Amino acid sequence: MKKDIILAGVGGQGILTIAATIGYAAVASNLYLKQAEVHGMSQRGGDVQSHFRLSDKPINSDLIPEGRADLIIAVEPMEALRYLPFLAPDGWLITNTTPFVNIPNYPDMEEVLAEIDKQPNRVALDADRIAKDLGAPKAANIVTLGAASKVLGMEMEALEKSLHTLFGSKGEKILNDNIAALRAGREFADKNI
Amino acid sequence: MEKLLLLGDEAIAQGALDAGISGIYAYPGTPSTEITEYVQRSKQAREAGVRSAWSANEKTAMEAAIGMSYAGKRAMVCQKHVGLNVAADAFMNSAVTGANGGLIFVSADDPSMHSSQNEQDSRYFGKFAMLPVLEPSNQQEAYDMCHYGYELSEKFGTPVLMRITTRLAHSRADVIRKETKNQNEAKLPQDLKQFVLLPAIARKRYKLLLDNQKNFEDASENSGFNKYIDAEDKKIGIITTGIAYNYLMENYTDGNVPHPVLKITQYPLPKKMVEKMAEEVEQIYIFEEGYPIVEEMLRGFLDKGVNVRGRLDGLLPRDGELNPNIVAKAMGKEITKGNPVPDIVKPRPPKLCDGCPHIFSYNALNEALAEHGDGRVMSDIGCYTLGALEPYNAINSCVDMGASVTMAKGAADAGMHPVVGVIGDSTFTHSGMTGLLDCINDKTPVTIMILDNETTGMTGGQKSSALGRLEQICLGLGVEKEHLHVINPVKKEHEANVELIKKELAYEGVSVIIPRRECLVTLTKSKRAAKKSK
Numbered sequence: 001m002k003k004d005i006i007l008a009g010v011g012g013q014g015i016l017t018i019a020a021t022i023g024y025a026a027v028a029s030n031l032y033l034k035q036a037e038v039h040g041m042s043q044r045g046g047d048v049q050s051h052f053r054l055s056d057k058p059i060n061s062d063l064i065p066e067g068r069a070d071l072i073i074a075v076e077p078m079e080a081l082r083y084l085p086f087l088a089p090d091g092w093l094i095t096n097t098t099p100f101v102n103i104p105n106y107p108d109m110e111e112v113l114a115e116i117d118k119q120p121n122r123v124a125l126d127a128d129r130i131a132k133d134l135g136a137p138k139a140a141n142i143v144t145l146g147a148a149s150k151v152l153g154m155e156m157e158a159l160e161k162s163l164h165t166l167f168g169s170k171g172e173k174i175l176n177d178n179i180a181a182l183r184a185g186r187e188f189a190d191k192n193i
Numbered sequence: 194m195e196k197l198l199l200l201g202d203e204a205i206a207q208g209a210l211d212a213g214i215s216g217i218y219a220y221p222g223t224p225s226t227e228i229t230e231y232v233q234r235s236k237q238a239r240e241a242g243v244r245s246a247w248s249a250n251e252k253t254a255m256e257a258a259i260g261m262s263y264a265g266k267r268a269m270v271c272q273k274h275v276g277l278n279v280a281a282d283a284f285m286n287s288a289v290t291g292a293n294g295g296l297i298f299v300s301a302d303d304p305s306m307h308s309s310q311n312e313q314d315s316r317y318f319g320k321f322a323m324l325p326v327l328e329p330s331n332q333q334e335a336y337d338m339c340h341y342g343y344e345l346s347e348k349f350g351t352p353v354l355m356r357i358t359t360r361l362a363h364s365r366a367d368v369i370r371k372e373t374k375n376q377n378e379a380k381l382p383q384d385l386k387q388f389v390l391l392p393a394i395a396r397k398r399y400k401l402l403l404d405n406q407k408n409f410e411d412a413s414e415n416s417g418f419n420k421y422i423d424a425e426d427k428k429i430g431i432i433t434t435g436i437a438y439n440y441l442m443e444n445y446t447d448g449n450v451p452h453p454v455l456k457i458t459q460y461p462l463p464k465k466m467v468e469k470m471a472e473e474v475e476q477i478y479i480f481e482e483g484y485p486i487v488e489e490m491l492r493g494f495l496d497k498g499v500n501v502r503g504r505l506d507g508l509l510p511r512d513g514e515l516n517p518n519i520v521a522k523a524m525g526k527e528i529t530k531g532n533p534v535p536d537i538v539k540p541r542p543p544k545l546c547d548g549c550p551h552i553f554s555y556n557a558l559n560e561a562l563a564e565h566g567d568g569r570v571m572s573d574i575g576c577y578t579l580g581a582l583e584p585y586n587a588i589n590s591c592v593d594m595g596a597s598v599t600m601a602k603g604a605a606d607a608g609m610h611p612v613v614g615v616i617g618d619s620t621f622t623h624s625g626m627t628g629l630l631d632c633i634n635d636k637t638p639v640t641i642m643i644l645d646n647e648t649t650g651m652t653g654g655q656k657s658s659a660l661g662r663l664e665q666i667c668l669g670l671g672v673e674k675e676h677l678h679v680i681n682p683v684k685k686e687h688e689a690n691v692e693l694i695k696k697e698l699a700y701e702g703v704s705v706i707i708p709r710r711e712c713l714v715t716l717t718k719s720k721r722a723a724k725k726s727k
Contacts, residue, residue, distance in 0.1 A: 010541065011543070032367065033366065035364060035366075037364070037365070039227070039308075039363050039653070044543040044651075045541075046541055046543035046544070047541040051364075057447075060442040060443040061442075061443040061516075062360045062364035062436070062439065063360065063517060064517075065443065065517035065521070066528075066529060066530045066531060067528075078538055078541075079541075081537075081538045084532045085530055085531045085533060085534060087532070088529075088531065091531070105539050
């Protein structure tokens with residue numbers, strides 16, 4: 001088993017929470033894991049990415065080679081496209097479609113969605129709207145993870161257990177919101193893959 | 194033993210704690226910050242009484258650690274690569290004094306300059322000071338090398354430099370812990386003059402350092418961290434340093450490289466291992482994360498000996514960090530690549546947060562300076578360096594910690610008026626205070642703005658040494674009371690702030706203006722924490 005994942009978004013959108021959720025599940029399954037993060041200046045509203053590698057064998061590089069990623073999980077649609085050089089020909093692009101517009105020259109949304117549609121294996125969902133409808137507007141990142149869970153090859157049970165570890169101490173509402181978000185994302189993927 | 198999932202930085206922190214350090218000293222700097230933060234959060238550290246508060250700068254940090262070593266206890270210093278420049282005086286001389294209690298200096302390099310002004314390679318500093326250097330290739334080695342490093346340090350009475358790079362610092366992996374050691378008992382150096390570098394003593398100590406080189410080389414040959422992995426195909430031999438080893442292995446199934454590989458993670462270079470490779474192979478490829486220091490050494494000035502390839506002959510790029518694809522290309526392997534980035538994708542540079550106090554400071558400063566024209570603002574290192582970008586275009590320099598104050602002084606000395614120095618609160622106590630004293634002693638016509646967001650913002654909100662002390666420090670240095678002002682950087686004070694700045698720009702002496710409002714990131718964090726504790 002090997003899964004190489006690029007997590008993408010804008011600083012503050014919660015990609016490290018996605019990473020932690022998968023990470024706890026991976027450790028519980030006795031998988032090897034390497035996860036390269038971005039800290040420092042670029043966190044201030046800039047583009048951020050994390051290379052996340054899972055395997056049942058020891059992992060060498062902290063970075064994923066170009067053209068080898070099994071998945072891109074993006075919390076922002078233009079950021080999903082930034083990492084296409086890493087995606088394997090049969091890899092999956094899972095992305096939120098709500099743009100995070102903090103630059104004056106953000107491209108036309110139709111063009112962004114058209115580029116996403118060009119990908120043979122893709123799941124594009126409005127995770128922000130789904131999260132809002134659930135009454136959990138901050139959980140768009142976990143909705144996106146839910147949509148990726150099907151391709152990720154991880155049991156929902158294991159991911160939900162991770163959410164308990166991460167959010168258990170933050171009160172019942174936050175925990176339940178995130179579990180609902182994960183399930184809603186998964187439901188979308190089940191209907192659309 | 195217990196298995197933990199740790200960043201490279203955290204593995205070093207846990208390794209140092211388990212090796213029995215009594216103190217860690219540091220000033221925040223990406224990518225080294227998380228080492229000290231881990232110790233500050235650690236229950237184990239609290240229970241063992243390990244001191245870990247932030248120092249004013251890297252030099253004070255290193256000197257305090259040398260003092261702890263003098264007293265017989267184990268200490269660690271952490272800094273980013275350019276932080277080692279700040280501590281260089283202490284660093285170079287500590288090689289001559291040697292250590293009593295174990296002493297490790299960690300320097301985190303940032304090739305590709307993700308969060309830095311340059312990509313200098315700290316291994317040159319190790320060679321310059323003639324100290325042993327450890328360069329772990331993964332998180333487990335980073336942990337293990339802390340245990341080994343303190344033993345090495347105490348065995349030969351020497352400080353040890355540990356060099357890491359961004360990808361190891363900020364990547365997480367499994368780490369298996371070893372047994373925890375107790376802290377050392379306090380114990381004076383055997384020779385009470387060891388640390389007195391008067392010329393007569395320094396000359397003796399320096400000879401000891403030279404004599405110790407043989408021991409350091411033997412350690413590199415025999416510690417087991419440097420590995421010679423033989424293989425059949427001797428047309429090429431490969432030397433990797435640090436994490437470059439992983440990028441090589443990534444390109445071969447189950448790590449079966451057909452060529453001999455020399456994995457270097459400890460310096461000075463193990464001469465016998467390098468000689469063996471030079472004798473057995475036709476060509477040596479050198480993969481280094483950083484400057485081509487090993488490559489330069491093997492080539493020598495005339496470059497007429499061993500057939501070497503690497504960063505200097507274009508086998509690899511001359512600058513920037515390595516990755517699996519760069520190494521694949523060098524090895525003549527097939528390169529994989531996904532689809533190109535569509536043209537519509539635009540860069541998304543970092544920027545000041547909405548509502549950040551710096552925005553209002555820059556808006557006021559820009560308006561006050563408008564009548565004088567562009568090019569009059571020297572600045573410094575922190576979030577406020579982003580003021581160089583659109584839409585502010587507010588600053589004209591960012592060189593090193595504290596240089597805003599002194600460069601403004603130099604420009605004023607050259608006849609420019611008005612000139613402004615813009616510096617953050619934490620950067621000011623790091624290295625701005627002495628420059629301000631120069632301005633005062635010279636009565637230089639400069640306006641210094643200390644942007645006080647009451648934290649060390651860019652590295653994630655560490656406690657600033659300046660907190661609650663700025664006015665006292667400025668007055669103590671000799672700033673005149675009527676030219677020291679604290680203002681509130683908010684929209685509704687804009688007009689008043691512009692007027693005040695204009696007035697001080699006209700003054701023919703030293704003015705200090707302190708726009709003070711807490712960083713929004715730390716404010717949100719502390720509000721959340723307060724809510725939680727209710």
